[in-house]
Amino acid sequence: MRVGILTGGGDCQGLNAAIRAVAKSLLLNCQAEIIGIEDGFAGLIERRVSPLSYADCSGILSLGGTILGTSNKASPFSYKGEDCSAQVMAYYKELQLDAVVMIGGDGTMSIAYELSKLGMNIVGVPKTIDNDLMCTERTFGFDTAVAIVTDALDRLRTTGHSHKRVMILETMGRYAGWIALHAGVAGGADVILLPEFPYDLDEVVKACQLRAGEQHYSIVVVAEGAKPKGGQTTVQQTIANSPDPVRLGGIGEVLKQQLELRLNAEVRATALGHIQRGGTPTANDRIFATNVGRHAADLVARKQFGQVVVLQQNCLTSVPLEQVANQSKGVSLADMTMNSALALGISFGDPSLKNPHYIK
Structure with a gap:
């Protein structure tokens, strides 16, 4: 199994905890090969990826930001005025990825939904300091903010x-x-x-x-x-x-x-x-990011794609990407x-x- 991981949109505390949880869970329990996609969707567009080992994902739990880098200006459907979605799908197939775990907020999930319709196997992980992602009671990054x-x-x-x-x-x-x-x-x-x-x-x-x-x-x-x-x-x-x-x-x-x-x-x-x-995530964000990352790894292992991990009634579950795409949750x-x-x-x-x- 080859699984890509990317972090999209604005950065927040807990991203590295989520990367760590996804990667280590799949490495230990599925003997998967993990591919880190650099700078969000820009990595898929510009063909910038690198393998992630168990050691690469150690010692990062408490770090703010993301070891993979991120971007909120790199949509495959509108990158520097061009639709690059076809070349992104071609690169995805060239990498022989079985799935991509996309960690992000509403913008990332909206892009993920469009890519899933083109045939990419995706599992979403909810992050944003704004806490405005639909269908989930909480996103990591919010508690620290x-x-x-x-x-x-x-x-x-x-x-x-x-x-x-x-x-x-x-x-x-x-x-x-x-x-x-x-x-x-x-x-x-x-x-x-x-x-x-x-x-x-x-x-x-x-x-x-x-x-x-x-x-x-x-x-x-x-x-x-x-x-x-x-x-x-x-x-x-x-x-x-x-x-x-x-x-x-x-x-x-x-x-x-x-x-x-x-x-x-x-x-x-x-x-x-x-x-x-910026800065160090709270204990709550570290734990929550770890839990949603592990749950995302479980979905990948069971080949339940096109889903986003969400918290509902204080329990982790998942909903289809289309339920969170192109909308947000307000007070x-x-x-x-x-x-x-x-x-x-x-x-x-x-x-x-x-x-x-x-x-x-």
């Missing part, structure tokens, strides 16, 4: 308290608010602004004024994809000829400037950016953490948002 943001909030709290300031922290997450929500709750935020629920600036001002009277400072967490009611998301950069041409970012600074005009307080904004993606009012935040009086910039358990 939340821990990093929570640590930053703890630090912003002490300086905000000292100077009686409004402290704004902008998080990643694209069009999903999972990082902002979970870190905001863990870090005791007063206001959390999410892409799923457009906010009213007047309500944000009101919440900060209320906190100023009680504790003399405020903590505001805003997801990069958040937008005001009737407004647009804040775009940092538009990249031509890219599969992901819109790069979000800058809402924290925009909100800072708006609040400074409305509040009798100093306002400071911090954008963590790629700090959320809803039914979410447990969202309910807790509303019950505790955290403002989301919209007075109509209520905890369903308390609606009479």
Whole structure:
């Protein structure tokens, strides 16, 4: 058995733990030959692969990033303006691969689904700090990102308290608010602004004024994809000829400037950016990445292809690639953490948002 492994899309903590789990499981239990595909789909397009031995996958559990490299600009269906899918399929056959384990988020799984329709045997592994992949309760990378943001909030709290300031922290997450929500709750935020629920600036001002009277400072967490009611998301950069041409970012600074005009307080904004993606994975992410990687190896061994490993009701299972491709999972009012935040009086910039358990 010859099995390829690639990591696609943005990097995150836990990728090496997943690579390790897939490779070692197949090496030990199936005597498989493992082929590492470099820099995501770019490796298949540009014919860059190398064998992975047991030793290559040792000592990498705690490393951030990915030993294989990755790319979020290398879709086989649109690479430098060309459709390279036919040559990718030819290279796949030339390598005599029985399957490819693709570790990635919604973009990677969408590409994987299209390649599977062309005949490539694929098993997907769910990763992304955004936690926005459909059909799974969790993706690895998310826990570490939340821990990093929570640590930053703890630090912003002490300086905000000292100077009686409004402290704004902008998080990643694209069009999903999972990082902002979970870190905001863990870090005791007063206001959390999410892409799923457009906010009213007047309500944000009101919440900060209320906190100023009680504790003399405020903590505001805003997801990069958040937008005001009737407004647009804040775009940092538009990249031509890219599969992901819109790069979000800058809402924290925009909100800072708006609040400074409305509040009798100093306002400071911090954008963590790629700090959320880097460094050592948490124990939870190491374990979860190991578990999903091992499960993916099991699917390969049983030749159950066209599947993505997912967590449902705290158990690992799998669903067809088509169920996760070309869509994403956002925060809803039914979410447990969202309910807790509303019950505790955290403002989301919209007075109509209520905890369903308390609606009479």
